[in-house]
Amino acid sequence: MLQQSTNGNNTASNADSGARDPRLAGSVIATLPLFRDVARSSMAPVVAQASVRYARRGATIARKGERLPGVLAFAYGLAKLALPHNRGEEKVLRFVGANECFGEAAVLLDRPCPVEVVALADSMMAVIPARALQKLLGADLAFANNVAKILAGGLLGLVEELDVSTGRSSAQRLAGYLNSLADSGDGAEPCAVVLPATKTAVAARLGITKETMSRLLREMKDLGVIEVSRSRITILDRKRLAGIAG
């Protein structure tokens, strides 16, 4: 029943909920680092219990404090994991896109979701139920090892994040961020990077306001370090950019 069909019409401005669909979910799940080297026999029940979920741009995928139905793995689309503060203010922890997932820590400990999750583009996710994962953790050594390593990586990433967000100025954070985007591309001197989301969202990712972001970009442009065209930013002088990053 209920194919992926025409996008359902929920009354609330919410994510569309999907049906059990082992085929689609399975292919997404199979590519996750979380399940690397896990025996097919262990995977079968996990895939069988997985479902699919769609979210339109702007839809809330999970509210802070809510229980997650399971780990959500993105087949396509983009979402932000954010810590809401006062009135529209928020700190974006990270963006989650295709072949990435979130929620491992909260799901494994049966704890409420520590962040708000909002789709930044129409997205499709596999929902890997909490129970199945908890069971797998207690039964499969390879999986437990993957979880440990992924969580350890996430933990080190958060320490880095905390370091940056408390120890560097907004200009340093922005410069460092642009540099990190450039690393994902080639190492050519004048290289173009594309912001993964709106400037407002990227600003929140960096822990600054859109106004500050705008001013900083203009300063860097005036210094001849970068060129800005919509969300495409050309790095003209990477050495100097690294210098600003400290």
Place this chain on the structure above:
Amino acid sequence: MLQQSTNGNNTASNADSGARDPRLAGSVIATLPLFRDVARSSMAPVVAQASVRYARRGATIARKGERLPGVLAFAYGLAKLALPHNRGEEKVLRFVGANECFGEAAVLLDRPCPVEVVALADSMMAVIPARALQKLLGADLAFANNVAKILAGGLLGLVEELDVSTGRSSAQRLAGYLNSLADSGDGAEPCAVVLPATKTAVAARLGITKETMSRLLREMKDLGVIEVSRSRITILDRKRLAGIAG
């Protein structure tokens, strides 16, 4: 060779290094949540390879970027895990005391220590070698589960930390911190808490300067919310304290 002996005299202002000592190390290690439900047979080689290390107050236990010899578990004493910034500035991530340990994430991934570790009091630690832990992770399901759960907890804690440090004012952070110290004690109305370290170190833990900390404490005292006597703080009006925390 080399008993724990009279405290060695290293030329550098450093931690004293200890010898293999299965007895002492074993009793510390045995009580760690990390090894809960792990079979004795699995533990034996870990304990056998563990050593003991002493650090005097003020000694650097690990430098940021350095490789850790293994997970360090405190038998007694106290240390701070800190992110150094500019000239004496630092953000303290957490304090580590008796029956606690640190370094799991970096050790398991063979990555450099992301923080600087400094003894705040004369301390004794068990050093649980990296290799033994990595081997155990790949061999013992109960251990892998413990690691996963502990790292998941640490990850959620860091998210909370990031939330607080980016989303609340210094007064809110201090009030929340005092409240959390009180939670560890009884729930009586006028309750006394003791700061776990110097005010300067606690300020760094809260991401503020000692000057700001001093001013905030005086304000709260003037408001009649707390009483301050050295590092003993008496909470007079917990409701109002919670109100300040937001």
Place this chain on the structure above:
DNA sequence: CGGAATGTTGATTATATTCAACTGTTGTGG
């Protein structure tokens, strides 16, 4: 006791936010 570390207090300053007004962009329905 004396010296170093820790803590307090006031004045000044830097950094980024907030508020407000305006411009540009995008996507939707008439």
Place this chain on the structure above:
DNA sequence: CCACAACAGTTGAATATAATCAACATTCCG
């Protein structure tokens, strides 16, 4: 296809928060 509404981004002025600098007081140890 255009008009328009909602959203995204820019810019300037005023403001808030906490850091920095500097001087002094206190406490802790050896």
